[in-house]
Amino acid sequence: MNILLLLYWEFCKIGLFCVGGGYASLPWIQAAVVDDYHWITMTEFIDIFTISQMTPGPIGINAATFVGTKIAGTLGAIVATLGFVTPSLILCLLITYLMKKYGELSAIKGTLNGLRPAVVALICTAGLSFIWLSVWNTESVPTNFADFDIKGIIILVIAMIAVKKKVSVITLLFGSGVAGLVLGLLM
Amino acid sequence: MSNENQQLDDAVNKLNIVPGTRHFFWVLFKSTFLISAFTVGGGMVIIPLLKKKYVDEYGWINDKDTLDITAIAQSLPGVMAVNASIMLGYKMAGFMGTLVTILATVLPPLITITIIAFFYDLFAHNYYVQMLLKGMQCGATAVIIDVGLNLVYKLFKKKLLLPILIAAGTFIASLCFNVNPMYCVLVDAIIGLMLLRDPKYN
Structure with a gap:
């Protein structure tokens, strides 16, 4: 073939x-x-x-x-x-x-009503594991919370402020990448 | 900027680009392509970023439909990010929307991997590449936190006990007991089917 x-x-x-x-x-x-x-x-x-x-x-x-x-x-x-x-x-x-x-059937609507909160929870779980990854460089709960990555914290805090200031997602991702590079050069 | 101005600004922003127009398809392609290109991580990571763009920035689709699509995308075979982008695209602009979003989702990894396949060693062990990726990861984290908290806030604002319990249970199951999201979704679908058919939950 x-x-x-x-x-x-x-x-x-x-x-x-x-x-x-x-x-x-x-x-x-x-x-x-x-x-x-x-x-x-x-x-x-x-x-x-x-x-x-x-x-x-x-x-x-x-x-x-x-x-x-x-x-x-x-x-x-x-x-x-x-x-x-x-x-x-x-x-x-x-x-x-x-x-x-x-989609208008009550069975389908009920099922989706159960799924929506589940997705909210799964997004939060993903968020939490990304916090571990960004700040402690580990995929699961950090064993030692004092052993954090200062560069990760700096970028995360700046990015959080940018999100609140309604900076566009793409600008934010790109900017964070550049920030990572700059901090990598400086520190 | 005052709050009122901000809202007006949002409204203008959201009305600016009408789904179905040529300009819309271009903006849809561009933003989906860039998010796919800059996001390292699975479906639950890229979907909040797409949600931020489509729902919060442009108002092309609402929270509820996005969550429904995410749940379905998770349950179907294939890659979640691709499934979600197919259905989000369709919801926003029919079959043309699907074509645009699927192409914009798949092209970035296709291009990246084709290039990396040739320069693997150079890429994998380069400190600066790693720092760039690390920075983007932190940026994505900020967006997921924002989207997650926002959705939790809206969930609590509705003051309905069962959905809150489902969210809490799923959160604990996936976080503390590492239950596969597939099973969480399955169980929650059954709970919804049995207990959440009342229109007040819609």
Whole structure:
């Protein structure tokens, strides 16, 4: 089979089966690209994981791009990524259509009423783990609160003030990056 | 700036760009692309940033729809950020909206990884790259805190006990007991289905 078609199809399957996002997709990706097809080695797979930890973008997209590039260059990257998002596109549009049609049912409304506070809670959890990461450079609750990163605190405080002053999100992210770089040079 | 002026300013800002126009699609693409390009972290990180932009800055979509879409995005297969951007795009501007948001979400990692694939070592061990990323991470943290607190405030303002209990329970489960968000969402969906069908919860 044409390698591009195969890439598309394999990443279609990965996109369809990785439920739970993020790390939950790792075993699926590994099974297909490392174990079945030997497109990349285990070391490279761990590299993708490391890169994904520190670059923008979901790990699934990153893996699709990395594997695609390695197998068939830039075109491969595009094809693999397209394959990966195809199931999402179909399912999301389908559910949007169903919501439009049946969204007024009390059962659906009730379910969503239960989900909304859950999302608020999950956003708060993500916020908290990002505070740990920004100020204490650890992903879970810091073991030693006195061992904080002063640069992280400075940028976080400035960024909080900027948010309150209604600075645009993009300016804020970009500015914080530059602030990190400047502090890295100075301290 | 006085509070009144601020509000007027917000209103003008929100009315300025009408969904469906060519200018809207350009602004939508640009802001989604840049947020995707500058945000390190999973779906629960990028969605508050998108929410800040779409809801708070432009008023293209409301809090409620954003939260609904986030919950559905979490439960569907695939990457949460992509799922959310597909549905947010559709809600704001139909199929064209979806095309714009999905492209703007996927392109930045596609470009970044293609480049990094060639310069991995240089990238991974460079102190300045790490400091740049660290700074952006702190910026994202500030936005998530703001969005999170804002949503909690609105939740409490409604003075309904059950939704508050659901939020508190989910927060404790995911934070203290590391329960997979998928299971939290599933349990809360069932609670909602059984107990929150009264219109006052809508």
